[in-house]
Amino acid sequence: MNSPFIKTYPVDQSKLSLGEQKVLKKLIAAAQLVSPLYEAQKNQIDGASFYPSDASRQELEQAAKKNPAILSPYTFVKRNHAGKLAVVPYSQKFKKELKKIAVLVKEAAAESHDQAFKDYLQARAEDLLKDNFDRSNALWLQASHSKIGCVIGPFDRDLDPLFFQKRSYKAYVGVLDERQTQKMEGFRTMILASQRKYFPGVKKAPISQVKIRVEDTAVLAGSDADSLFVSDNLPSSADLYLIKKHGMISTVFKPVIEQRFSDWIFPIFEKLFPQDFQKRYPREELAKAFLLVSTFVEICHSLLRYYDAASRLQDFFPYFDEAYTEIFGIKVSELLFLKGALNERELEAITLVEICQGVYYLAFAKERPHLHSFATGYAAFFDFLFDEKALEKDEKGFHLDFRRTFIIVDRFTHIFEYYLSSATRDEAKEFIGRFRPEEMLERFTFQVRKVSGKSRGG
Amino acid sequence: MENKFYLTKEGADKIQKEYTKLLEFRQLKTKDEMPSLLHSEEINPEYLLFQEDMSLLETRIAEYENILNNIEIIKPPEKEKCHIVHFGARVTVDLDGEIDEFTIVGTLEADPMHKRISNESPIGKALMGAKVGDTVIPQTSMVRKECRVLKIHYQP
Numbered sequence: 001m002n003s004p005f006i007k008t009y010p011v012d013q014s015k016l017s018l019g020e021q022k023v024l025k026k027l028i029a030a031a032q033l034v035s036p037l038y039e040a041q042k043n044q045i046d047g048a049s050f051y052p053s054d055a056s057r058q059e060l061e062q063a064a065k066k067n068p069a070i071l072s073p074y075t076f077v078k079r080n081h082a083g084k085l086a087v088v089p090y091s092q093k094f095k096k097e098l099k100k101i102a103v104l105v106k107e108a109a110a111e112s113h114d115q116a117f118k119d120y121l122q123a124r125a126e127d128l129l130k131d132n133f134d135r136s137n138a139l140w141l142q143a144s145h146s147k148i149g150c151v152i153g154p155f156d157r158d159l160d161p162l163f164f165q166k167r168s169y170k171a172y173v174g175v176l177d178e179r180q181t182q183k184m185e186g187f188r189t190m191i192l193a194s195q196r197k198y199f200p201g202v203k204k205a206p207i208s209q210v211k212i213r214v215e216d217t218a219v220l221a222g223s224d225a226d227s228l229f230v231s232d233n234l235p236s237s238a239d240l241y242l243i244k245k246h247g248m249i250s251t252v253f254k255p256v257i258e259q260r261f262s263d264w265i266f267p268i269f270e271k272l273f274p275q276d277f278q279k280r281y282p283r284e285e286l287a288k289a290f291l292l293v294s295t296f297v298e299i300c301h302s303l304l305r306y307y308d309a310a311s312r313l314q315d316f317f318p319y320f321d322e323a324y325t326e327i328f329g330i331k332v333s334e335l336l337f338l339k340g341a342l343n344e345r346e347l348e349a350i351t352l353v354e355i356c357q358g359v360y361y362l363a364f365a366k367e368r369p370h371l372h373s374f375a376t377g378y379a380a381f382f383d384f385l386f387d388e389k390a391l392e393k394d395e396k397g398f399h400l401d402f403r404r405t406f407i408i409v410d411r412f413t414h415i416f417e418y419y420l421s422s423a424t425r426d427e428a429k430e431f432i433g434r435f436r437p438e439e440m441l442e443r444f445t446f447q448v449r450k451v452s453g454k455s456r457g458g
Numbered sequence: 459m460e461n462k463f464y465l466t467k468e469g470a471d472k473i474q475k476e477y478t479k480l481l482e483f484r485q486l487k488t489k490d491e492m493p494s495l496l497h498s499e500e501i502n503p504e505y506l507l508f509q510e511d512m513s514l515l516e517t518r519i520a521e522y523e524n525i526l527n528n529i530e531i532i533k534p535p536e537k538e539k540c541h542i543v544h545f546g547a548r549v550t551v552d553l554d555g556e557i558d559e560f561t562i563v564g565t566l567e568a569d570p571m572h573k574r575i576s577n578e579s580p581i582g583k584a585l586m587g588a589k590v591g592d593t594v595i596p597q598t599s600m601v602r603k604e605c606r607v608l609k610i611h612y613q614p
Contacts, residue, residue, distance in 0.1 A: 194556040334601045335554065339575050340578070341571065
């Protein structure tokens, strides 16, 4: 199937049994069928959205008081013949397509000899037709060690800028990299072990159990293929009640990380910094740092959850949730360095790849609106760095003062923590309105878009 | 002067066992006839391989001997010094606003993932000799974080 919303990657299947290979094949086929569903959801956005184009925020909120399904994560909202707002559940709108996906997932379940994974797949096949994924999400958490990984369903909220509520379809299938998973589990334990202090009176969600899976991804489809995010958490951060009860699984997409590093992060590094500085950081060290920090960031989501953050900040929630967690990844790396779990060069490399990743998001903010929140957060971070001369430019390129950068990281995380944990939507809007990714990109005067033509951003 | 290796009794026993195993392995390797230098008129590749293995083994044995000759067994401090951070101390700290707890050990036994922090790590170095209530700042060229000692405990 040829679609911009499907990305496939070669996977070494030599460690899989014949039965496992069959399971993988079925799940890859099922995942690819998610692409047209996502395409239909995304196309809605061009003209209207998940909601009628003439419906105001106030009208929708008012109508939702009588009919909560209007703000359900799994419905489209339409006007009926009388002009009133009505809903169409995903399972109804995509009935035919979802049945086909469910059949393939059930066939994969029948082939699997891993009981926990089998149970999960069976439940997921049923849930796809019901618009309720609680049971299968809970079973996925029990199958966290399965050799094959698979998530299919509507879970991402990025396509709904109005309420950040409606879920878009996504799928990923991969094979567990046991060695890397074990290594990252060690870091997970360290990162989550210490007790953070919080602002008084905040509604902090308890730190959940986080299971890590580093996967050799075979396929990404739907929202994941569109965004090309390097990792994913399930259950979604919107389903805090599930996370509280069962924990969550952070899946790291190894080939996507490698691809983003090769196509973007390293070329940006080469453009940004002077040649003599570049020589100090071999490509392999930076690639390793990118895998590390990408995993840390997923784990850190668990430290930064507040029960009321999404409902309080509404459409401004992602601005504080996403880029903040990325920068928090640097802060966590500093602490790991102090405890001897990372060395000085690893900490430097992590900071450098995060800087390059910020430029990467700035470059894509305009053409990919749902990445605007990441880009705006990074624009704020860069604003702080330039103001305090932690990042400066001369004729040779950019110069990063690590010591000053870490002071800025502290200040930045403190401020963002306040907004995420306590601020009102109006305060958040006023603060975030000061930072413009397009203007910040201009300060990086080289042509980021010419760095590589190999892949799209995300 | 040789560097001291600070180890718990269990850690030292483990090193001794591994050293004994290496000696037994060397004995086993050299018991049989060694490959000859020449095979026909060419240098025997098996001889080269054997020499390479032996060289690695001897290096490893020398490393263990160096450790065993310079071991300092970590003992709980005298009662009047239990309020000071030393090897073996389980320390509760406020590190940059995060409450954390770990044990200070020598480099050979360090395992930060399991809360065993080396005395040579930035935080370990800074904490050695500190008392409850002290605030220390790890000396690094890049990261500056305050670390306040909240509690010190030694396993009897």
